Amino acid sequence: MAVTTQAKERQANPVAPKVQMAKVALIGNPNSGKTSLFNQLTGLNQKVGNFPGVTVDKKTGVCQLAARQKVQIIDLPGTYSLYPKSLDERVVINLLYDVSSTHQPDLVIVTADASNLKRNLLLFTQLADLQIPAVLALNMVDVAEAEGVKIDVQALQEQLGVPVIPVNARTGTGMAALKIIMSQQLQPTQENFYTIPDALHAVVGPIKERFGLRNDYLALHYAHQARGLKFLKEADITWLEQLLEQEAFHSNTLQANETIARYTRINELLLDVVRVEKADKDEKFSNRLDQILTHKVFGYLIFFTILFLVFQAVFSWASYPMDLIDEGIAGLNSLIQENFSGPLVNLLTEGVIAGLGGVLIFIPQIALLFAFIAVLEETGYMARVTFMMDRIMRKFGLNGKSVVPLISGVACAVPAIMSARTIENWKDRMITIFVTPLMSCSARIPVYTVLIALVVPDTYYLGFLNLQGIVLMGLYLLGFLAAIFSALLLKVLLKARERSYFIMEFPVYKMPRWKNVGLTIFEKSKTFVLEAGKVIVAVSIVLWVLASYGPGNSFETAEERALEQAEAANLSEQETENLVSSLQLESSYAGIVGRSIEPAIRPLGYDWKIGIALLTSFAAREVFVGTMSTIYSIGEEENVSTIKNKLMSEKDENGDPFFTPARAFSLMVFYLFAMQCISTLAIVRRETKSWTWPMAQLVYMSGLAYVMAFITYQIFS
Template structure:
C-alpha cells in the first residue's frame, strides 16, 4: 500500500484552523469500519441520544484533535448512498441538507473500505457534489493489501481533490494523521462527479432561489426528497410539489440514471489509481468458514451451541463477583445499623441500599452477556445469524432484518424497536415492533437468576453443564418461540400488499477489537445501573414509606395483636419482634394495596407481597428484585442476611418454603410474557404514531402472562 506524507494529503494552500469546537459527522457504508473509527476518536467520551425530531439512536462523543481543539463527533447511520432506503437513514439527509441547522457539521469524514472502493466511493461522490468539506478515511488498507489491491493514494488525492488518510481504524493506524487533517478546514472539492441534465435547470434554479441553496446538486436533492425533509414547512412542500409536477420531474428514473452515471465516472477514475497485482483466491477464509457456519443444518446447531455456552457463562463466570457484591451490601448495611439508628437510617438501609443492592448484584451477569454479544458482532458472526434466521422468519411473517431487533431485544426492547426502522415493509415492521418485547431483555435477568438460584440446584453434568444455565437458556428460547408464534398470528390478522425483501452484505471475519468490546460492556453496564438505579431509588423510597406507615392507629393495633399472639404461643424476644414487624407490614399502606389485589393473583400462587412487586414492576421489570429486597428488609433485625437467604426463609401459611418450584416458575413465566416497561410502551407509541399498538401490546402480553403463569403454577404445584 502506498503511504503518503502529511503535506501530500492536504491541499497546497495552508488551510484555516477551525476556530471553535468543530462538529464532525462520520458517514460510510455498513461494514466500512465507521464504528471502530468512532470508538477510536471518542474512547469513553461518548453518549447515546436521539436525533432531533426522530427516535433514531444518535451516538455522539468528543475527541481532542489537537491540544487546543476539541471536536464533537456525530456517528451517522450506515448507508450506501444519499437516497435513503430506511427510516433511520433519513436522519442523514435532514442533517446534511439544512445548512442553517445548529447541528450542521463543519466537516464530514467518509469511511471507505479500501478493498472495495468502487462501491464505497458512490456515497463520497454525492457528498462532494454537495460541496461539503470532506476527508476520505481510506480504511482497512491492510486487508486490501493482503488481497493484492494496490491504491495510488497521491493519484487518488489529485483526482478527488480532498485529503485522503490511509488507515486501519480497528488498530488505530492513521489516527494521528486524521486528527491533524480534521483540525484544519479542508478545501471543498471542486471536482463535479455528476452533470445535471440541462432540462432540469429551470426547476433547480427556482428551488435554489427560494431556499437560498449554494449548489445545484443540493437543489436536486430537495426535488428528490422534499417529502422526507422534516425541516421544510407544509407550504414549502406544496410549492415543491406543484413546481415538480409542472416540470414533469420523475424522481425514480432520474435517481437510477444518476447512479449509473456516477459509477461510470468511478470506474474511469479507479482505472488510473487502483491495480490488482494478484488474482484473489476463489475460496477465501471467510467463504470457507461460511460453508460451515451458515450450513442449513450445522449452522443452526453451531448457533444454538454458542447460545448454550453464553447462558452457561452467565451463571458460571458471574457467580464469584455476584457473591462478593452481595456480601459487600450485607456488610455495609450491618455496619450502618451497628453504628446508627433512627427512621432515616432505616430508610437508607431497608429502602435505598436494599433496593440498589438488588440491581448491583446483577451487573456481572449483564457484563458477561454483553461481552458475548459484542464479540459476536465484532467478529462478523452476528450478520450470518441474521442471514440464517431469514429462512425461518419468513414463515412467520417476518424477514431476516427482523432478527436484528429480536436479538437486540435481549439487551433492551427500546433500542431494539427503534432498529426496526431498517425494515422497509410496513407489515413486517409492525409485526417486529409488536413481538420484540417478548424477547427476554436484560431487565428480566435479575428476576430469572434470583428465582432460578432459589429452586434450581447448582448441579453440573459432565463436569461443565450447569443446570441453572440450561434453565436460563430455556426461558430465553420460550420467549423467542412466543415472539415468532405471535408474529404468525399477526401475519394472518394484518393485511398488506407490500412485498418484503432481504439484502445483506457479509463483513469478513475478523478478530474482535477488544477495546470496542470493553466499551460495549462498560456502556451497557453503566446504562443498566444508572437507568435502573433512578427508578429503583424512587420506588424504594416510596415503598419504604408505604411499608413503614399505616392509616390511623393501624400500627399500634397490629403491635398489640402480635404481642397477644406471642404471649399465647410463648415466643422469644426475637420471634416476637419479627411477629410485630410482620403484622405492621400487613397493616401498612403497602400491605393494604397488596391485600386489595391478592384475590386476583392468588390463582397464580402469589401473595400480597408479590402483588406489590408486580405493581411496582410496571415502571420497569428490574424493580421486582429491588421491591422484594425492600419488602423483606422492613423490620428485620440488624445485620440482615443476603437477599437469597431472605427469600429462602420466607414461609407460606402452612410453614413450607414460600418460593417453591411451582411459585418460582410461575413468577418467571409471568415476567417472561408480561409487558412491564413504560419506556417500551412509550417508544412503540412514537414509532407507530398511534396508541393502538402499545395498548394492544399491553393487553395481549398481560393476558398471555396471566394465563401461562396460571397454567405453570397449577401444573407444578
C-alpha cells in the same frame, strides 16, 4: 474549515462571545471501519445522545487536534448512499440537508474500505456534489494489498479533488496525518461527478428559489426526499409534491439513472488509480470458512452451540461478581445499621442503597454479554448469523438480528434490549424490543423453583428425565412461543412507511480490536447505570415507603398486637419477630393496597398476601421470594425447602391446602407473562426515547398474564 475562521474572529474581536467547537461528521458504508475510526479519534471522550426528532442514537466525541484546538466528532449511522432505506439512514440526510440547522457539520470524513473502493465511492461522489468540505479516509489498505489490490493514493487524490489519507482504524495508523488535515481550512472539491439533466431544471430551479438553496444537487434531493425531510413544514412538503406531480417527476427511475451514471464515472477514474496484481487468486480464507459456518445444516448447529456457550458464560461467570456486589451492598447496609438508627437510616439502607444494589448487580451481565457481542461483531461472525436467521425470523415480523436479543433475554432482558440497537429497521427493532421481555429471564428462576418444588413431584422418567425439569423447560418454551406469536401480532398491527430490506455484505474474518471491545463494555455499562439506574432507585424508595408506613395508628399498633398474640401462643423470639413483620406489612400502605386489589385477583385464585407479592415484584420479579418470606412469617430465611414447607401448611378458609396445583401453576404463568421489572421498563424508555412503548408493554404483558393465569387456574381447578 470553521476552526481557522473562528480563530480569526477571536483575534479581530477579543471580547466576542465564545464560539462553538467545529463539527466533523464521520460517514461511510456499514463495515467500512467508521466506528473504529471514531473510537481512535475520541477515545473515552464520548457521549451518547439522540438526533433531534428521532429515536436513533447520536454518538459524539471530542478530538484533540492541537494544544488549543479541539473539534467535535459526530458518528453518523452507516449508509450506502444518500437515498435512505431505513430510519437510521434518514438521520444522515436530515443532518446534512437542513441548511438552517446549527447541527450541520463543517467537515465530512468519508470512511472507505480500500478493498472495495468502487462501492464506497458512490457515497463519496454524492457528498462531493453537495459541495461539503470532505476528506477521504482510506481504510483497510493492508487488507486490499493482501488481496493484491494496489491503490495510487496520489492519483486518487487528484481525481477526487480532496485529501486522501490512508489509515488503519484498528491499529491507529494514519491518525496523526488525518488530524493535521482536519486542523486546516478545507474547501469543497471542484470536481463534478454527476450532471443533472436539463429536463430536471424545471424542478430544481423553483426548489432553489423557495428554500434559498445554492446547490443544484441538494435541490434535487429535496425533490427525491420530500417526505423524508423532517425539518420541512407540511406546507412546504405539499408544495413540493404538487411541483413533482406537475413536472411528472419519477423518483425511482431518476435514482436508478443517476446511480448508473455515477458508477460509469467511478469506473473511469479507477482505471488510473487501482491496479490488481493477483488475479485468479486461491479461495480466500474467509470464503472457505463461510462454507462451514453458513452451511444450511452445520451453520445452525455451530451457531446454537456458540449461543449455548455464551449463555452459559454470561449466566455462570456473572454470578461471582454479582454475588460480590450483593454481599458488598449487604455489608454496607449492616455496617450503617449497626452504627446508626432512625427512619432516615432505614430509608438510606432499605431504600436508596438497596435500590442502588439493584442497579449495580446487573453490570456484570451487561458487561459480559456486550463483550461477547462485540467480539462476535468485530470478528465478522455476527453478519453471518443475521444472514442465516433472517429468513426464519422474518416470517414472524422479526429480523435476523433479532436472534441475539431474544436469546440474551433468557439471561436478562436489560442487556438483551440494549443489544437490539444493531437492528437497522425501525419496525423490526421496535417489535424485537417489545417481545424480548417475554423470554424467561434468570430473575424468574426463584419464582419457578419455589412453586415447582411446591406442587410438582420430584420423580424421574426413563431414569434421567426429571419431571420438575420438564416443567421448567416447558415454561421457557411457553415464553419463547409467546414472544414469537406476539411479534406476529405486532407485524400485522404496526404500520411503518419503510420496507424491511436485508442487504448484507460479509466482512472478512479478523481478530477483534480489543480497544473497541473495551469501549463497548464501558459505554453500555455507564449508560445503564446513569439512565436506567435513576428510575430503579427512585421506584425502590417509593416501594420502601409504601411497605414501611401505614395510615392512622394501625401500623404503629401492629407490633403491640403481634406481641400480645405471640405471648398468648407462647411463640419463640424468632417466631415473634416474624409475626411482627407480617402484621406490620399487612397494616402498611402496601398491605392496604393488597387488600384493595384482592377482588380483582380473586378469579386467579389469589388472596391479598399474594397481591402484595405481585405489587412488590413489579420492582423486580425475584422480590417475590423475599416478600412471601415476610408475609408467611419466615423472616429473612429464604431457603427453598423452608418456604415450601410453610406454603404447604398454609390453609384456605375451608381448612384445605391453599397452594394447590391450580394456584401454583396460575402464579407461574402470571410471572412468565407479566412485565414485572422496573429496570426493563426504564431501559425500553431509554432505547425508544418514549414512554409509549414501555407503557404499552406494561399494559399488554400484564393483560396477557392476567388472562393466561385465569385460564390456567380454571383448567387445573
